[in-house]
Amino acid sequence: MGAGHDHGQQVLRAGEKHRGRLWAAFALLAVFMVVEAIGAWVTGSLALLSDAGHMFTDVLGIGMALAAITAASRAARDGQRTFGLYRMEVLAALANAVLLFGVAVYVVVEAVRRLGEPPEVLVGPMLAVAVAGLLANIVAFLLLRSGAQESLNVRGAYLEVLGDLLASVGVIVAAGVIALTGWWYADPIVAVAVGVFILPRTYRLGRAALRVLVQAAPPHVDVAEVREGLHGVAGVADVHDLHVWTLTSGMEVASAHLTLTSGADLATVLGAARQLLHDRFEIEHATLQVEPQGADGVCDGAHW
CATH class of the missing domain: 1.20.1510.10 (Cation efflux protein transmembrane domain)
Incomplete structure (x- = not known):
């Protein structure tokens, strides 16, 4: 992206x-x-x-x-x-x-x-x-x-x-x-x-x-709301490994793993999730990993 x-x-x-x-x-x-x-x-x-x-x-x-x-x-x-x-x-x-x-x-x-x-x-x-x-x-x-x-x-x-x-x-x-x-x-x-x-x-x-x-979330961004917003995107079954931080002043960054529902269109979900982060949370740069349902054994998120 x-x-x-x-x-x-x-x-x-x-x-x-x-x-x-x-x-x-x-x-x-x-x-x-x-x-x-x-x-x-x-x-x-x-x-x-x-x-x-x-x-x-x-x-x-x-x-x-x-x-x-x-x-x-x-x-x-x-x-x-x-x-x-x-x-x-x-x-x-x-x-x-x-x-x-x-x-x-x-x-x-x-x-x-x-x-x-x-x-x-x-x-x-x-x-x-x-x-x-x-x-x-x-x-x-x-x-x-x-x-x-x-x-x-x-x-x-x-x-x-x-x-x-x-x-x-x-x-x-x-x-x-x-x-x-x-x-x-x-x-x-x-x-x-x-x-x-x-x-x-x-x-x-x-x-x-x-x-x-220390890569804390920006004070104006509620990470729980970001998670809830992404979860509400049509075609998203689950959101995990979500991180939000600031790179420099005025430049917020996010990364997340999105588990798709059966039959969801990858491009549509990515576009909607990206638009949500931009419009609602002013996050310009987002790296989103999309996964099919049942990929728990494949996706091994960070454990720190």
Whole structure:
């Protein structure tokens, strides 16, 4: 069944047309991530460091989108990689989650420590860097907006940039408060706010990546309902050895053995089962093994 190849081409077509915009956003945000990190070190602003860490999520998120598009274009070029390089996106997401968790914890702990005795920061350079970062986020936001409606990977990068845009606004507010009132607590408070904002997203990202890597069923797919649906296809007497998992974001995969009733037409049953999985469960790639009744001794399913 060629559904997996078709879906790979869909991923490629949807993302390929926006690859130039993704690269532009990637380069722009990567440069300003470094600028913000240097600016945080020079000014002593923890809020700026926090925003640089948040911008890193944007850079890595866009990088994963580009990697997914590249994987889709190379999926069939290596006979030894029968599923292409789709899992590279998931591995990158897990590494991203671990690294961001460390950065967020460091920012929160350091911010709490500074609340006792907040150090002075260089407000002018802090404000200038924060404004530049905000402008970079706005440009990246505009670059990705059109593709967010067509590609799942572009949409993920788009949402990352949107979140960082809000964090940049927070840093600008902190710099403004310090400049106008001299209230140095604004810097660690905003840093904590951004760090707390990052942590739940980091947890969700890591949990989603681990769920894919352990090949658990997608959260929106009820395996019992899949089994019941396949069992209800005309000509199917039994469903066994059913597995549903996620290959990479937006690409669900299933395999199952279907025992046919006497006289059932194989092509009709396969077509109906495939259509059911596509329409009801959004499973694009399915490998279905059909067996005649009485094939229990021939079919030896997995026992793990």
